[in-house]
Amino acid sequence: MRVGVPTEIKTHEYRVGLVPAAVRELVNHGHQVTVQSGAGLGIGCDDQSYRLAGAEIAADAAGVFATADMILKVKEPQPAEYGLLRPGQVLFTYLHLAPDPKQTQALLHSGCTAIAYETVTDAQGGLPLLAPMSEVAGRMAVQVGAHCLEKEQGGAGVLLGGVPGVMAGHVVVLGGGVVGANAARMALGLGARVTILDKSLSRLRHLDEIFGNRLMTAYATADAIEHLLPQADLLIGAVLIPGAAAPRLVSAAGVASMRPGSVIVDVAIDQGGCIATSRPTSHAQPTYVESGVVHYCVTNMPGAVARTSAFALGHATLPFVLALADKGWARALAEDPHLKAGLNIHSGNVTHEAVARALGLGYLDPEVALTRQQGQ
Secondary structure, X not given: XXXXXXXXXXXXXXXXXXXXXXHHHXXXXXXXXXXXXXXXXXXXXXXXXXXXXXXXXXXXXXXXXXXXXXXXXXXXOOHHHHOOOOOOOEEEEOOOOOOOHHHHHHHHHHOOEEEEHHHOOOOOOOOOOOHXXXXXXXXXXXXXXXXXXXXXXXXXXXXXXXEOOEOOOEEEEEOOOHHHHHHHHHHHHOOOEEEEEEOOHHXXXXXXXXXXXXXXXXXXXHHHHHHHHHHOOEEEEOOOOOOOOOOOOEOHHHHHOOOOOOXXXXXXXXXXXXXXXXXXXXXXXXXXXXXXEEEEOEOOHHHHHHHHHHHHHHHHHHHHHHHHHHHOHHHHHHHOHHHHXXXXXXXXXXXXXXXXXXXXXXXXXXXXXXXXXXXO
């Protein structure tokens, strides 16, 4: 198979779809890999490192897209890339389609087959290609939140860990999944007081077993959230419904009830955000203030730590990339129901039910899509 890796062009996105070691694996499996010149510079990998791994180097994105059977990216295609996709081409990347009708329509129009990292599952019910970036984003949420609490950043001037004689800051985390657990780990490590809310009692019990009485837990009712908002120095939105838009857990009135200079980091912004006042931002302008509260809603948070993120993501995606390349996408999906769960778009049809429901579009069962493909 011919595999293409373009340079990411989203604002301040420095990650890359394949690291050189992964290129070498694909080449050893007999595949041809083309990498756009400069694609790996943001993680410290120059063109020569890709050549040594066996890749060909293309001067521009058009040269990558034109010949590739499968495009590997990190972030969703940007408007400048929509026209480069073509019928029958496989796109494997993060898509986050539920809050993005424009991108969805572009992918439907292109005729490509789009497989989303964030909806690929595993035998334990997890999301193995979302997990490494959720780990990064959860840990970053505390790091950036602590920075935003500094006075010159618009925050209240609170040190999360406090000092002897001064109470530590209070971090409230909405969601006890991968993002929430990693946020709690970082916040506790800084010495903050941490409360985590979730609707799963079994998950709360698991977190209690991990962190003990250092972590406060609460069942996620509207009442509990409203009670905690005025106490929070840092509120982290860490909820996820795979493939679907994030539920809105905090209203505009709830945000207004928070103390001036407190901070919201909405990690769920990729899926539309779980805070009513959240709107997407970029690393170029990461924050804004609403109702006196600093909001950080960057849609590609892990891009700020590109080297760590690219290698973590590459380790997770490589087995799936090899399966798609070795077997072809239709056979790979037919043999692996967890990879099949990643199929979001095929030949002008939405093939993920949660995406179709969120956008009010028609839905084609992926089994039907595979049957049609295998019958061609």
